[in-house]
Amino acid sequence: MQKIGNRLNGYDPGQFKRKFKLLLVIVAVALSLLVMRLWYLQVIKGGELRQRSENNSVRLRKIKPIRGLIMDGNRRILADNQPSFDIVFVPNRTKDVRNVIEKIEELYTGRSLTFPSLSSLPGRVKPFVPVLLERNISMEKLALVETHALDLPGVMTEVTPVRKYLNGEMTAQIIGFTGEVSREELDRNTTDKITTGDIIGKFGIEKFLDSHLRGKSGAEQVEVNVAGKAIRSLGRIPATTGDNVVLTIDSELQETAWSAIGNRGGAVAVLDPRNGAVLALVSSPSFDPNLFNGGISGDDWETLSNDPRYPMENRSISGQYPPGSTYKIVVAAAALEEGLITPETNFYCNGTFELGNRIFRCWQAKGHGHVNLHRAIVESCDVYFYNLGKLLGVDRIAAYARAFGLGAPLGIDLPREKGGLIPTKQWKLSRLRQSWQMGETISLAIGQGFNLVTPLQLANAYATLANGGTLYRPRLVKQLESLDGHVVKVFHPEKQGVLPVRPQNIEIINRALWGVVNEKGGTGYILKRQEQDVCGKTGTAQVIGLPQDEKMRKAKRVSASFRDHALFVCYAPYGNPEIVVSVILENAGHGGSAAAPVARKVIDAYFSRKKMMQTEQPAKAQGAVANFRETPLP
């Protein structure tokens, strides 16, 4: 056995030989297959293929897809596409880009047009790989280049679709914008088929739903002549248009909120408390997203990114503000639910609250006298809540705040959402390496101190009260539809949790919030409507701590950037709320006087339109009733 070679054949020398032979046969067959194929390609088809290679005629052309539209809840188009003309240069016979550019510049100067200086010309050009020379050219330039095509070898004009944002600044923060994919984005991307030159979403919904909106590039193999012009198509995959996105946004409310804010800095978030649909999301100041169409110029980008008012920040989801008195509902709910107080529990307010040697002031210097929970919320008595804060302690307040959806991002369909901050003892210890002070809990109870919320979180927290205790994920996207209108995906309401507060306690707070707007002495009395249906809460968030001495307090009111932020949150109608509005105006002073009127405009707009729709509908409704009567009763 050993003679044959080794123990591989330990059990059956015959089988070993057979297998060895079979292996040789497999190798022989495989290699002869390759030889035959080589013979076929190089000798039989050699002449033909050589000719094809000499013509160098087969070229690949990418077909850019059309981006899906973005619409509001009533199918009004917010982001549309329009054609844009670009000048490209395809290096073939001529490879000298600079020379070509000089020729174009010459043409332009004859008509007193200017050619933009190209910041990034590729160091070397590859044959047949198009180089973009100028984007989004005017009709005049287009005509000029087309008529001089013969003098400009390799130069072509290309049509590409670019975005048009119909509402400009008003929806810029939500819709976002697109741009050419950057090198870093290409490297980071591991899943999608993105290649150099593709247009992708860079901000807002455009970025968040980019993979749906973008569509798929097509491709075409074309045979070209010596000048590089396509003469024949050899095969073509059309591009796939991206899906349309239908948002939950109501453009009319968005418009109302946007114009109500004016040029002040701030944000408005409007929600449907029954399902978490976002009806409006405004952030001011804003920017013109159409600047980004076809590539933003260096100067524009410079101005935009260096603006001290940060127009590119979406304040409604990433602006973090102290909640001020709007936070009192959290403290009230915690105290009621923990059984520390009843609705009748009284505290006496003489305008100050003492803890050790520190004095905490009520906003009403002369005090509110004896107050129960209802009055404390209606009149926003600080001393009452200082007492609750002392009873509760920071960690219990934090637990309820989290149940209201504060302190963590809510998961809205937008990039860069912030979570705000709900401090606990542990947080301060690990973050600031300091132990918690009781005085901090006292400030916290009226929404001052470390805690921070976003306008969206504030609206969402009040929505949970309004709907009786369900925490929804705020949704900006209603559904995705294909080009032909088929629904691709529907986004349903998503419950994120239930408020750990009993219905009767929720009702006590809701009742008090109604009082804020509808009872004499309420801080939101300005919002009272004939229908008596609005509930709300004012808030005034200190930008810097309230100075202890009187002189400083006066000085503070003078400087604009130290002035307080004005907050207002409300919902309506009482009993069966359909809309929640939160408003934050930066450095605008008192919530009741500055922020509440903005909320009022939104609420009014919502209900006046609802009324209008109801007056249109009865005709139909009556018809239905009439029909019903005709059917015989069983």
Add this chain to the structure above:
Amino acid sequence: MIKLDRRLILNFDWTLFILVLIISGIGLVNIYSTGFSLTDPRQTPLYIKQIQWILIGIAGMAFAFFIDYRFLSRHAYILYAISIILLLVVYMAGYATRGSQRWIAIGGFTFQPSEPVKLTIILALAKYFDHHQIGRGYHLNELFIPFLIVIIPFLFILKQPDLGTGLILFILFLSIVFFVGLDWKSLLIAAAGGLILTPIGWYFLRDYQRERILTFFSPERDPLGSGYHIIQSMIAVGSGGLFGKGFLKGSQTQLKFLPEQQTDFVFSVFAEEWGFLGGIILLIMFLFLILWGLKIMTHSKDYIGALIALGITMLIFWEAFINIGMVLGILPVVGIPLPFLSYGGSSMVVLMTAVGLLMNISVRRFILQSS
């Protein structure tokens, strides 16, 4: 462990050594040609880098040659485990380029751990079958552990995703199992199972991988991607004709029509410039290399040596066959490098090391015979 035996030098397998050097030399000349025009002068030319890789490969070859392969095979499972850990590192913290995560960076180098896995599973499988000789064909249940040895790296590599390397691992497994023997009933069951599993495997493939397979059957499906590769590659090969266009004269190559021309499609560059004649010579050299490997297998003094030699030879054979078949348009486009010709450090170093192991087995038959 390392005994510098006089017989080691005396019986050195010069044929194998020189053959591999010639093939690598051809590869080098070819890579020089792909980088001849239009490259960025600031970067180190690829052929210089490839020379570095060949030198490192020869060091690996020496390492694998001097250490007794029975020592290596005793530690086959440890080597296997290390290579799996490297794959795990890729999975967790790998370096991704354009859609797949295959590399890890060590110092200035990037390194592809799926390459050494090819060698370590050969060692691990050889060790397993050497330990479990049963004197008859294996039943399917007796192949569970060997299957596990292959499927673990296979799944990691498929996840990267790298269909080609995964495929090679699987084919290596089948080649070795074929040789150690499968009993008839098991063979039938395995064949039936394979038929059933194919559609399931299809389900697990990435979209682009499916697309490549579909494109193989009709290249016009994807004029942007692999269809374009195949067509341009066939034009390049065919235009070479009988004698080729000559060194540095391949227009498809020089005008960069060929995609991946230093790596997976390197054979089309060779065929364009050296023609049918050059292609035949290269194929004959590969044939010679494979036959030489099989000869080493039959002359090995022990079972495990024979199995290792078989595995390495089969690795070279299948990689060469699948790669060239793909370039010539008779096999689907799956990313498998052409041994010793494709540019790429990991593949070159691993293959050189594998050849060192072959030489090791070749030379030790004399030593083992007399001891």
